[in-house]
Amino acid sequence: MPVRQTYQFEGVRGVKVGRLNQGINTQFIVYRIGDTVIDTGPSNQWRYVKGFLDSQPVSQLLLTHHHEDHSGNADRIAKQYGLTPKAPKLAQVKLSNGYKTPLMQKIVWGSPRPVDTQALKETEFLSNGEKIIPVHTPGHAKDLTCFYLPQKAYFFSGDLFISRKLKLLRSDENLQQILDSIDKVLTLDFNILFCPHGGIQEKGKRVLKEKRDNIYQTCEVAQKYQKQGLSLEAITEKVLGPEDMIAKISGGNFSKRNLIREALSIPL
Numbered sequence: 001m002p003v004r005q006t007y008q009f010e011g012v013r014g015v016k017v018g019r020l021n022q023g024i025n026t027q028f029i030v031y032r033i034g035d036t037v038i039d040t041g042p043s044n045q046w047r048y049v050k051g052f053l054d055s056q057p058v059s060q061l062l063l064t065h066h067h068e069d070h071s072g073n074a075d076r077i078a079k080q081y082g083l084t085p086k087a088p089k090l091a092q093v094k095l096s097n098g099y100k101t102p103l104m105q106k107i108v109w110g111s112p113r114p115v116d117t118q119a120l121k122e123t124e125f126l127s128n129g130e131k132i133i134p135v136h137t138p139g140h141a142k143d144l145t146c147f148y149l150p151q152k153a154y155f156f157s158g159d160l161f162i163s164r165k166l167k168l169l170r171s172d173e174n175l176q177q178i179l180d181s182i183d184k185v186l187t188l189d190f191n192i193l194f195c196p197h198g199g200i201q202e203k204g205k206r207v208l209k210e211k212r213d214n215i216y217q218t219c220e221v222a223q224k225y226q227k228q229g230l231s232l233e234a235i236t237e238k239v240l241g242p243e244d245m246i247a248k249i250s251g252g253n254f255s256k257r258n259l260i261r262e263a264l265s266i267p268l
Helices: 043-053 074-081 089-097 103-109 175-185 204-227 232-240 245-249 256-263
Strands: 005-009 012-017 028-033 036-038 060-062 131-136 145-149 154-156 192-195 199-201
Touching: 005 028, 005 199, 012 043, 012 199, 028 043, 028 192, 043 074, 060 074, 175 204, 175 256, 192 204, 204 232, 204 256, 232 256
Parallel strands: 036 060, 154 192
Antiparallel strands: 005 012, 012 028, 028 036, 131 145, 145 154, 192 199
16 A cells, blocks of 8 residues: 655654555554654555655654554664664563564554664654653553653654544553543643644644543543443443444454443543
8 A cells, every 4th residue: 555645844754654544543654853763654564664764864763662553663674774773661572572463453554573672761862962852651551652852842642642532442551541641741841743643733732632631521421321320331332332343353452342441430
């Protein structure tokens, strides 16, 4: 599948790739700012990612977390450009040893390729000396780490944002941690949010706050039905509607039920 879209915002460029065209979760945007690349895209899209990266030199690769759409080409980029990727310390073992992925994720993204990395420091830098501050934001994954560029008021959000409204959740995601991570990020002074799934958001803090508020709204409605004695399945259907095909295909790993189960545990 060819490149689906290209992006340009000031000094940041991006390319959207993806085997499937079934919404933002099946596509991925690789961003670069100068010679620094943030995340890699999935391994089954290497041909198009390489074409994008070859357009100018690459000297640094930063990974937000270990998931295969974010790290799938890290080994190829390391070998192609003679560098060692930088990753959250919590991600390093999985990145170096490899890990099993569900069949659906293999179909969408391909299999991860083991890669050796060096741990992110408290502060990293662009080649022009501007600071990059790694911000640990667990919830979607234990190792998820976003990147804040204070001098530009940029925020590279990994999988913290994705969209204004959550519709489903992975079985291993922690909704309370997601909310805590959003609150942490909202204390930062940034304007532009770069999401690898949802694109460039020029009102970054506003859309991230909208996501937080929408999560709490879902929690309030779900807990109202819980007080009425409805079952988890009934609450899920009332709040979010019937499960989509993705829940069946993934064996429940991605589902609305997961989101409502977590929503029922959030203190209000």
